[in-house]
Amino acid sequence: MDRREQFQQRPGQAADEETSRGRRPGPAFAHASEAEFARILDFYQVAWEYEPQVFPILWDLDGNLLESFAPDFYLPDLELFVELTTLQQRLVRKKNRKVRRLRELYPNLRIKLFYARDFRALMLKYGRAALLSELSGTLGQVSPHQDESPSAEPQNRPIGAGRAGRKGVDIDLAESAAPAERDSKAGPGPHYERRSRGARRRAVRRAAAAAQMPAT
Amino acid sequence: MRVSEDLVSDVAEVLLTEEQIAAKVAELGKRISDDYAGRELTLVSVLKGSLPFMADLMRRISLPLRIDLMEVSSYGGTSTESSGLVRILKDLSAPIDGRDVLLVEDIIDTGLTLNYLIRYLKGKNPNSIKVCSLLDKPARRLVEIPLDYVGFEIPDAFVVGYGLDFGEVYRNLRFVGVLRPEAYES
Numbered sequence: 001m002d003r004r005e006q007f008q009q010r011p012g013q014a015a016d017e018e019t020s021r022g023r024r025p026g027p028a029f030a031h032a033s034e035a036e037f038a039r040i041l042d043f044y045q046v047a048w049e050y051e052p053q054v055f056p057i058l059w060d061l062d063g064n065l066l067e068s069f070a071p072d073f074y075l076p077d078l079e080l081f082v083e084l085t086t087l088q089q090r091l092v093r094k095k096n097r098k099v100r101r102l103r104e105l106y107p108n109l110r111i112k113l114f115y116a117r118d119f120r121a122l123m124l125k126y127g128r129a130a131l132l133s134e135l136s137g138t139l140g141q142v143s144p145h146q147d148e149s150p151s152a153e154p155q156n157r158p159i160g161a162g163r164a165g166r167k168g169v170d171i172d173l174a175e176s177a178a179p180a181e182r183d184s185k186a187g188p189g190p191h192y193e194r195r196s197r198g199a200r201r202r203a204v205r206r207a208a209a210a211a212q213m214p215a216t
Numbered sequence: 217m218r219v220s221e222d223l224v225s226d227v228a229e230v231l232l233t234e235e236q237i238a239a240k241v242a243e244l245g246k247r248i249s250d251d252y253a254g255r256e257l258t259l260v261s262v263l264k265g266s267l268p269f270m271a272d273l274m275r276r277i278s279l280p281l282r283i284d285l286m287e288v289s290s291y292g293g294t295s296t297e298s299s300g301l302v303r304i305l306k307d308l309s310a311p312i313d314g315r316d317v318l319l320v321e322d323i324i325d326t327g328l329t330l331n332y333l334i335r336y337l338k339g340k341n342p343n344s345i346k347v348c349s350l351l352d353k354p355a356r357r358l359v360e361i362p363l364d365y366v367g368f369e370i371p372d373a374f375v376v377g378y379g380l381d382f383g384e385v386y387r388n389l390r391f392v393g394v395l396r397p398e399a400y401e402s
Contacts, residue, residue, distance in 0.1 A: 039291075040291050040328070041328075042300075042301070043291045043300070043301060043302055044291070044302050044328040044329065044331065044332050045301060045302065045332060046328065046331070046359070075358075078358075078359055078360070080358070082358070112357075112358060117372070118355075118356060118372075121325075121356065121372070121374060122326070122356075124374060124382075124400055125325070125374075126290060126291045126292035127292045127383065128292050129400060129401075
């Protein structure tokens with residue numbers, strides 16, 4: 001089984017359980033740690049969206065987009081993005097840089113970085129220490145956008161589309177399935193009070209305007 | 217999980233001594249007594265971790281008050297499979313509508329449980345809800361909830377004692393200590 005497929009159905013919430021609540025199947029998580037985090041949020045009834053937005057964070061001198069960043073989760077009720085960084089330290093530095101850049105460009109945006117130690121503590125707290133060995137992370141959130149149209153506006157991504165469809169995914173999961181195949185597995189995620197895409201787009205536009213994004 | 221017979225051997229460092237805790241509880245009790253004078257206070261203890269704190273705190277508050285207990289299921293529980301959604305395992309035994317509720321917690325880290333509890337209790341129409349926590353671990357916070365009374369802000373470490381457990385053990389330590397990694401890695 002492809003690892004993405006493995007995490008597509010959120011563990012702990014059986015398909016029939018979701019159907020009985022009238023909810024759609026969960027998104028294809030890029031990693032088990034994300035699936036586990038989503039289960040925790042579900043448990044405590046905190047609404048979440050999986051990678052709902054892509055934020056441009058780097059342009060060349062001509063205004064062409066070079067790099068963007070898609071935080072793992074958005075918690076609409078808390079107006080908080082959460083990025084899980086359950087991976088090796090050398091890769092964490094790279095992700096830290098991206099988050100710093102994101103904060104510079106979008107100062108009104110709230111983002112919480114969840115490091116490996118945070119996740120480990122969470123698992124210990126919930127008596128899930130046995131899962132820790134399975135929950136090493138990925139660096140999949142960073143994409144160079146080599147063939148995408150330059151844009152100053154953050155891209156709204158279909159909920160639950162996951163990161164596998166993007167280019168430049170330098171993670172261990174990248175080889176696990178062809179992009180088209182992975183995209184076909186992506187589906188909309190379950191959300192308690194999902195904001196409309198228009199509302200999210202407007203919110204991000206406001207953040208982008210406040211950050212005085214480079215014109216394209 | 218391997219637990220030493222005296223429990224103390226599993227503690228790497230004493231973070232808060234019995235005396236420090238007692239002094240802080242007395243200080244919190246005084247503040248709460250001043251703030252709630254003339255009001256109808258109900259202390260709600262969130263089981264099981266806050267039991268020692270609740271027992272000590274209530275005796276340091278010099279006001280007529282009611283106490284009540286609540287317990288909510290924890291993610292993961294005792295099984296390896298998630299049980300779906302958080303549940304109230306023990307609800308309040310008396311109505312709180314119109315009363316001033318002070319939620320007594322042992323520790324706030326992610327804020328997920330507290331967030332759920334506050335939403336739940338608001339549905340019971342209290343006059344006010346405030347939070348008193350012995351320990352605050354802000355480094356782990358996901359849900360930002362104002363804490364009205366905080367005993368100690370603690371570093372990002374796995375702590376046990378004075379009600380705090382690991383695998384239901386260590387609650388009866390009279391101090392708060394950092395658990396040795398060997399204790400939870402074994």
